Amino acid sequence: MTDEIKTQAARVLASRVDVAMTAGILAQARAEFDHDHSVLIGLLATRQLELREREDELRVMAVEAYEATGNKKPGPGVAIREVLKMDYDPIVALDWAKKHDLCLTLDRKNFEDLAKRRAGDLDFVEYRNEAQAIISTDLGKALGLEEGRASRW
Secondary structure (H helix, E strand, O other): OHHHHHHHHHHHHHHHHHHHHHHHHHHHHHHHHHHHOHHHHHHHHHHHHHHHHHHHHHHHHHHHHHHHHOOOOOEOOEOOOOOOOOOOOHHHHHHHHHHHOOOOOOOHHHHHHHHHHOOOOOOOOOOOOOOOOOOOOOHHHHOOOOOOOOOOO
16 A cells, blocks of 8 residues: 555656646746736726726716616616615624524534534534545655656656
8 A cells, every 4th residue: 555655646746746837837928928018917907997987987977867866777878776785783683583593504614613622512513533634745855756856657
């Protein structure tokens, strides 16, 4: 089994090297692209900001026109949709949900953090240890290879 694990670890190392090399090539290509097209990229960012500002202004104008006239089509290409919004105290809402046994969901992350701290105290929780494999970030060293050297498996 040890030889099989060593062989698979070498394959993982080779794949890590391939991924790192490919990521480096892509990063270089992106950097070159960004450099070569920096003016166009800047122009796009400026125009996108201008577009958002103009759209926001148009929305404000449309809502103001609707509020003044009640017309849900205050201009060409612009319409009003009414959306129900709610304001409430979350503590009051939670109390209501508990009383009515509604709208309650378990916050798994916080519950599991609490259950770990109270191991054995919660009789409805089954605790077990589970094996989890950890792969060294320096497989080359673990395999006795020079850094970055990995044959294709």
